[in-house]
Amino acid sequence: MGDRGDMGLGNEMTVNMVRYAEFFAQPLSLFGAGARRKLMDHLRGFSARRVMLCTDAGLMAVGLGDEMLHLLREVSALDVVVFDGVVANPTEACVQKGVAFYKEHGCDMILSLGGGSAHDAAKAIAVMVSHDGALWDYVGLNKLKNPLPPVAAVNTTAGTGSEVTRFAVLTRVAKKTKVTIVDRRLIPCIAVNDPELMVSLPPALTAQTGMDALTHAIEAYLSRMATPLTDTCAMKAVELIGKYLPKAYAVGTDMEARSAMAYAQYLAGIATNNAGAGAVHTVAHQLGGFYNLPHGLCNAVLLPWVLAYNAGECAERLLRIGDALTGGLKARSAQDGAQKTVETLRVFMRHLDLPNRLGTIGVKEGDLADIARQALEDPTMWTNPRRATPKDIQGILKTAL
Ligand SMILES: [Fe+2]
CATH class of the missing domain: 1.20.1090.10 (Dehydroquinate synthase-like - alpha domain)
Known part of the structure; x- marks a missing residue:
């Protein structure tokens, strides 16, 4: 590492440990090859009437969506409907479609399958099926008031970390920017990181x-x-x-x-x-x-x-x-x-x-x-x-x- 004797780098770094801090953590995370199958045991505990599988058309086309659908129906014996309308950099229109779908089918839980876009869309849908007003009313820190339906997040990419975060990042098309809803209620109840779902990522x-x-x-x-x-x-x-x-x-x-x-x-x-x-x-x-x-x-x-x-x-x-x-x-x-x-x-x-x-x-x-x-x-x-x-x-x- 070179001679750092005069740099004082052995000392504590400059983190302010006296300052008040909060730490937000995930209730349950599953890791490793095949973790998606273990998810099925945990999902039964939610006693959901109907689960909305929230994903995109691309993941349905390559078969990852169908495999998840099979596991949910055959292994967990869950009633599942598929919403494959997630787009990259999800917009209000995408969220509105998801909200309409969720209500039309009488869902009471969401399972997102994909990368950050699927999880962020699922979080925003969960917000809008449990809150009145416009999506943009909830942008910013801790604006949510009501409990959200449970969201479980299954990753197919290794990047955004949205499956663990209290953030929902959305594209506000009219303002040409991305905005973020920040609230601890947005942290998914279960995060799944199964590397077998990531091997086909280009x-x-x-x-x-x-x-x-x-x-x-x-x-x-x-x-x-x-x-x-x-x-x-x-x-x-x-x-x-x-x-x-x-x-x-x-x-x-x-x-x-x-x-x-x-x-x-x-x-x-x-x-x-x-x-x-x-x-x-x-x-x-x-x-x-x-x-x-x-x-x-x-x-x-x-x-x-x-x-x-x-x-x-x-x-x-x-x-x-x-x-x-x-x-x-x-x-x-x-x-x-x-x-x-x-x-x-x-x-x-x-x-x-x-x-x-x-x-x-x-x-x-x-x-x-x-x-x-x-x-x-x-x-x-x-x-x-x-x-x-x-x-x-x-x-x-x-x-x-
Ligand atoms: Fe990021």
């Missing part, structure tokens, strides 16, 4: 979703709300992603790599659920809203640029991230380590064939001022280690273009 999606998980871990570790609990989850996630994401990308059927990534994204989800995110997510939410781009891809492109911007405020912590990602950086100082961490991330992304310029993914120079202005309204900015102005954000975007 390499590009494996890379993008894995980078979303890495961004959660890194931003949570650099967050102003980090605690020893979130640090532990975040650092283990970075370590696992550094080792296993390239393997899962190279050989999709590598069960060890898929299993490790399932754990890693869950740990990163716990970290971001409690410490929040940062400026990468702040801007990624705008790019998703402006261009309907995949969330993980936006995060991946932005991550090194935003970290370079943040580096002066959190150099030691960035060095620790580089250590976890690589197994040990050679650094002369904290600043040197921070810079090397950013460079390491760029190389890591190159090996995953990910772009590193916003122009490559369709971002237009003429939109940068609007994106920057809108970004400052996103709550993920609150926990970023460096306070950013719209001019700062525009500067990052221009550099990254």
Whole structure:
């Protein structure tokens, strides 16, 4: 790791352990190959009259939806109806369709199958079948008043961590942005991370979703709300992603790599659920809203640029991230380590064939001022280690273009 004798890096990091903190946790999580079958035992305990399987047409087409349907009906003896109307970056229209479906079929439980879009849509549907008013009335922190129907979440990607979080991220089309409902009632009652459901994920999606998980871990570790609990989850996630994401990308059927990534994204989800995110997510939410781009891809492109911007405020912590990602950086100082961490991330992304310029993914120079202005309204900015102005954000975007 180089000579760090003069860096004081053996000391406790700068987490404020005196400050009041809350920690939100999942009631039940199932991991490992075949975990989806174990879910059936647990579902019986809910005595649901009718379960709404909330997924997308793509997962039905490749057979994952049918397999889940078979398990629910034949093994759990549950009455199940399929809603396959989830779209990527779910919108109000998608949620409204789901709400109508839920009511029409007299459902009283939701099982979401997919990645973050399926889980976020399911959470929003659960909100709107138990609350009056408009969906956007509940955007923000702790706006929910009533109990929600139970939502169980089965992951088919290793990235968003939505199966563990109290967040529902939705696209507000008219405002070209993504907004978040934040409430502990949104944490699914059961999370399932079965790597057998992830082996068919194509390499590009494996890379993008894995980078979303890495961004959660890194931003949570650099967050102003980090605690020893979130640090532990975040650092283990970075370590696992550094080792296993390239393997899962190279050989999709590598069960060890898929299993490790399932754990890693869950740990990163716990970290971001409690410490929040940062400026990468702040801007990624705008790019998703402006261009309907995949969330993980936006995060991946932005991550090194935003970290370079943040580096002066959190150099030691960035060095620790580089250590976890690589197994040990050679650094002369904290600043040197921070810079090397950013460079390491760029190389890591190159090996995953990910772009590193916003122009490559369709971002237009003429939109940068609007994106920057809108970004400052996103709550993920609150926990970023460096306070950013719209001019700062525009500067990052221009550099990254
Ligand atoms: Fe994310």
